[in-house]
Amino acid sequence: MTPNPILKVLSTFKKHNVKSLLIGGQACIIYGAAEFSRDSDFVILCNNENLQQLKKALNVLKAKLIYVPSLEVTYLERGHACHFRCKEKSVENLRIDVISQLRGCEPFEKLWERRNRVTLKKYGIVIDVIGLSDLVQSKKTQRDKDWLMLKRLVEDDIVLNKAHPPDDQVRWWLLESRNPDSLIMLAGKYLKIAKECLGDRPLLSNAINSNTQKLDLQLHKEEIRERQEDVEYWAPLRKELEALRHNPQEE
Amino acid sequence: MKRQKFIPKRELEFVDEDMEWMRLTPSQRIKETTKLWQLYLVLGGSLDPEPDPQSPFYFQEA
Numbered sequence: 001m002t003p004n005p006i007l008k009v010l011s012t013f014k015k016h017n018v019k020s021l022l023i024g025g026q027a028c029i030i031y032g033a034a035e036f037s038r039d040s041d042f043v044i045l046c047n048n049e050n051l052q053q054l055k056k057a058l059n060v061l062k063a064k065l066i067y068v069p070s071l072e073v074t075y076l077e078r079g080h081a082c083h084f085r086c087k088e089k090s091v092e093n094l095r096i097d098v099i100s101q102l103r104g105c106e107p108f109e110k111l112w113e114r115r116n117r118v119t120l121k122k123y124g125i126v127i128d129v130i131g132l133s134d135l136v137q138s139k140k141t142q143r144d145k146d147w148l149m150l151k152r153l154v155e156d157d158i159v160l161n162k163a164h165p166p167d168d169q170v171r172w173w174l175l176e177s178r179n180p181d182s183l184i185m186l187a188g189k190y191l192k193i194a195k196e197c198l199g200d201r202p203l204l205s206n207a208i209n210s211n212t213q214k215l216d217l218q219l220h221k222e223e224i225r226e227r228q229e230d231v232e233y234w235a236p237l238r239k240e241l242e243a244l245r246h247n248p249q250e251e
Numbered sequence: 252m253k254r255q256k257f258i259p260k261r262e263l264e265f266v267d268e269d270m271e272w273m274r275l276t277p278s279q280r281i282k283e284t285t286k287l288w289q290l291y292l293v294l295g296g297s298l299d300p301e302p303d304p305q306s307p308f309y310f311q312e313a
Contacts, residue, residue, distance in 0.1 A: 003292055004285040029284050032273045036287045038300050067310050081308055086298075094298040097308060118277045127281075143305040156273050234307035241310075 002123055005091040009040055009061060011125050016057040019045040021115055022129045023102070023138060025149075030118060030129050032160075033152040038094070043130065045108050046076045046100035054098070062087035063096055068244040076100040079237055102138040103233045132157065136176055142230040147223060151178045158182055167193060175201050178223070180215045183207035 002008065006026055013020055021044075022030070025037025044050060051071060058071075063084035069075035071082045081099040086092060100108060114131035130138070132153065139150035154176045161169060170190045174197045177183050187194040187207035198204050203218035275283065303309055 002285060003289040004281075005288070005298060007281075007285070029280055030277045032275070032277075032280060035272060035280075036284055036291070038298060083308065092298065095300050116277075118281065120278055120281060122282070129277075142307070143303065145303070145305075159270075160273055230307075238307060 005086075005094045006040055007120070007123055007125060008091050009086075009094065009096060010127055011123070012057045012060050013042070013054075014125065016053045016060070018054045018057050019050050019112070020054070020098070020128070021108075021111055022127055023135065024097075027129050027135050028149050028153065030116075030127070031132055031135065031153055032156050033149055039097075040094055041097045041099070043102055043108060043111060044076075044098050044100055045112070046073055048073060051076075058084055058096070060088070061091055061096070066095075068241055071098075078240075079103075079233075080241070102134070103230060104140055105134050105137050133172060133176075140226040140230065142227045142234075147178075150176075155179055155182060158186075171197060174204060174207075178219055180207070180212045180219065183215060184210050184212065 010022070020042040022041075023043050024041030025034055025039035026041070028034040029037060044054060051073060055071065061084075063086045065071065065082065066085045067083045069080050069082065076082070076098075077100065079099075079101050081097050084096045084098075086094045086096065102111075105111060111130055111134050112128075114134060115128050116131060118127040118129060119125075120127065136150055136153050139146040139153070141147075154173065157169075158173050158177065165173075167190075170186065170193050174183065174186055174190070174194055177186065183204065184207050187204060188210075191208065194204050194208055203215060203222065206212075206215035206218060272280070272283075
């Protein structure tokens with residue numbers, strides 16, 4: 001038996017053919033940006049058949065719903081997440097969060113196409129994990145810890161692959177890196193690609209001109225803007241949750 | 252005071268431990284994090300997630 005409760009959840013999901021992708025902290029471990037996390041978050045395919053399979057898997061884990069809304073297509077399609085706490089002994093108290101849409105990310109089918117697979121022969125588990133670029137996109141939230149993780153994910157990728165990166169990867173670094181030093185280094189080394197990216201990310205002009213101060217300021221503004229968009233995205237959903245919490249019959 | 256000219260770093264600063272972790276394959280990382288889980292559970296660690304008031308999913312459980 002593995003002492004890793006996340007693997008127990010993953011193998012249970014697999015056994016019940018739940019179509020899902022590992023996201024959040026566990027995905028960050030897989031991509032090397034974190035070493036330990038108690039998060040157990042999944043983005044799932046939202047249809048009745050898959051939810052039936054998920055419910056069977058959650059039953060095996062003795063996972064109980066701990067908040068509104070209930071696990072239904074209608075709520076997941078509106079962007080809500082569903083939250084569970086496991087009571088099965090080997091995963092006792094582990095929380096599982098599932099969602100079917102990630103703000104700013106493409107629909108599940110696209111995420112599925114871009115997923116990565118990790119095979120753990122020792123445990124006989126195949127893990128479907130969200131692709132790196134989608135994981136980075138999903139981390140543009142209102143939470144400090146997500147921004148730290150996002151920075152780390154991109155910087156790790158730069159450090160590991162800087163020797164001979166394909167143009168697409170350089171383009172992605174230029175569009176997603178949040179480190180002024182990295183951006184200036186990349187713009188110096190790949191000026192043509194940096195200029196091509198200016199339309200999508202105007203702050204790169206400061207990377208091209210090696211203006212760290214301005215670049216830093218604009219990166220900060222970019223982050224503030226994304227955080228605000230996340231707050232605005234969740235505001236109506238939070239309101240709906242409050243209503244459901246106070247009037248459970250509305251469910 | 253004389254203003255110092257900015258010289259961009261050509262290398263990102265990662266300590267050796269970071270590099271070691273990054274150079275592992277995903278499956279090696281899972282094996283390593285499984286060892287951490289073992290230690291964590293032996294030391295009496297809980298599976299409860301840390302409270303995160305910044306999360307849109309933050310709520311007080313009944």
